[in-house]
Structures are given as C-alpha cells and as structure tokens.
Amino acid sequence: xxxxxxxxxxxxxxxxxxxxxxxxxxxxxxxxxxxxxxxxxxxxxxxxxxxxxxxxxxxxxxxxxxxxxxxxxxxxxxxxxxxxxxxxxxxxxxxxxxxxxxxxxxxxxxxxxxxxxxxxxxxxxxxxxxxxxxxxxxxxxxxxxxxxxxxxxxxxxxxxxxxxxxxxxxxxxxxxxxxxxxxxxxx
Numbered sequence: 001x002x003x004x005x006x007x008x009x010x011x012x013x014x015x016x017x018x019x020x021x022x023x024x025x026x027x028x029x030x031x032x033x034x035x036x037x038x039x040x041x042x043x044x045x046x047x048x049x050x051x052x053x054x055x056x057x058x059x060x061x062x063x064x065x066x067x068x069x070x071x072x073x074x075x076x077x078x079x080x081x082x083x084x085x086x087x088x089x090x091x092x093x094x095x096x097x098x099x100x101x102x103x104x105x106x107x108x109x110x111x112x113x114x115x116x117x118x119x120x121x122x123x124x125x126x127x128x129x130x131x132x133x134x135x136x137x138x139x140x141x142x143x144x145x146x147x148x149x150x151x152x153x154x155x156x157x158x159x160x161x162x163x164x165x166x167x168x169x170x171x172x173x174x175x176x177x178x179x180x181x182x183x184x185x186x187x
C-alpha cells in the first residue's frame with residue numbers, strides 16, 4: 001500500500017497551503033520492505049481540473065485530497081493513506097518526540113532559512129529540523145537535495161519512534177502524537 005506524506009508551507013501571515021514536502025512511501029508488509037520516493041515541489045505536472053502547474057500547487061487548489069489524486073494520476077498507484085503537517089505541527093511533533101538525530105552530510109549555511117550546520121550527527125529539536133528540511137540554497141541542485149533531506153528527517157522521526165517506543169502503551173503514545181499533530185486521511 002502507499003502512504004503520502006505532505007509537509008505544507010502554511011504559517012500565519014502566508015496565504016495558501018502549498019505542499020513544500022511531498023513523499024510517497026510504498027509499504028510491503030509481506031516482504032517487510034519500505035521505499036520512499038520524494039517529489040520536488042517545483043515538478044511540473046497535470047493537476048486534475050487545473051491544467052499544468054507545479055505539483056505543490058495541487059495542495060493550495062484542493063488540499064491533500066487533490067495532491068493525492070495528482071500523484072495517483074502521475075504514478076499510476078493508488079494512495080491509501082495521507083499524513084499532512086504544517087510548519088507548527090512538524091516542529092511540535094519533533095519536539096514531542098524529544099528530538100531526532102540527523103547525519104548532516106555537508107556544511108549547510110543559508111540566510112533564507114537560517115540553517116548553519118557542520119557535517120556530522122546533529123541532535124535536532126523541531127525548529128532545527130524544520131530549518132534543515134527547508135534549506136535548498138546550500139546545494140547546487142537546490143530542491144532535489146532539500147527533498148532528500150526531508151526524507152532523511154522523516155526516516156529519523158520514524159527511527160526515533162521505534163527506538164523510544166518499545167512497549168505497547170508507548171506505541172499508542174506514538175500514534176496519539178501523530179493524531180495530535182498531523183492531518184490524517186484514512187489512517
């Protein structure tokens with residue numbers, strides 16, 4: 001089955017709710033395999049009912065439902081579940097997890113997002129993880145590296161949940177954190 005994870009750019013004072021992070025996760029329980037495919041937000045696609053535009057506009061036009069429909073049309077797969085978070089929900093979720101460990105591969109310094117990272121393992125709170133996830137100016141391929149870094153953050157958050165939530169009750173706590181901070185569709 002396929003799970004769509006959307007990070008939208010909504011924050012007070014900004015109009016719209018474009019998809020800043022778009023990740024399609026394929027989960028095969030039988031093989032115990034998971035794959036993730038990142039879609040850069042500026043990818044030009046056909047959006048049902050809206051013609052061709054950047055893929056991130058689908059979220060502004062019709063929310064996560066239209067974003068899922070656009071990706072289904074693009075990829076040919078059926079998306080079963082959708083998780084969506086804005087900046088505030090993302091930072092709160094990472095903070096509620098107690099932070100995440102990220103291996104920063106190269107120096108990052110960006111005046112637009114405020115990122116300033118040296119290579120190595122960095123323990124990040126929600127605000128720091130958001131800065132890391134949003135930086136595209138530290139890389140020659142811009143949005144491609146940013147999409148990759150967003151996927152790294154997603155995997156780190158799941159790893160943190162797995163590491164710290166070993167009992168049945170703590171797993172329910174993880175589920176409740178997701179329900180508290182994320183818009184969940186069909187989940």
